[in-house]
Amino acid sequence: MQISLSSASRVVPSVLPSRPAPPPRTARCSPPRLVGMFAGLFAVFSVARLLAYLPTMWAIWADRDASQHSTLTWAIWLGANLSMAAWLSVHDVPRSRAVLVNCANALMCALTLALILCFRGGVGR
Known part of the structure; x- marks a missing residue:
């Protein structure tokens, strides 16, 4: 037990830990094969995700009707x-895929x- 004086000049006991604090947690290293597998999955699904926008964009363009599409939803996804x-760039991974x-x-x-706003405003009609 250690005794220290507080700003009010009274004696306050403080207890020191009996063992040192654990080291900061770090990510465990994954086997290289697992890392490669996740990199491949990331690449495949990233390309698939980019292609998944095309049917919606084509439907809006072909029908010249955007009444079924939410501007709020697409604006939120854009912001997200x-x-x-930006978050990834700030956290030291600016060159990350x-x-x-x-x-x-x-x-x-x-x-x-932009397509939704264009056809909602009557530009494409």
């Missing part, structure tokens, strides 16, 4: 992708939102 890319994927998704959301 941009903010995630994840930043590029989020920027590409943001672009696709922006294009879809």
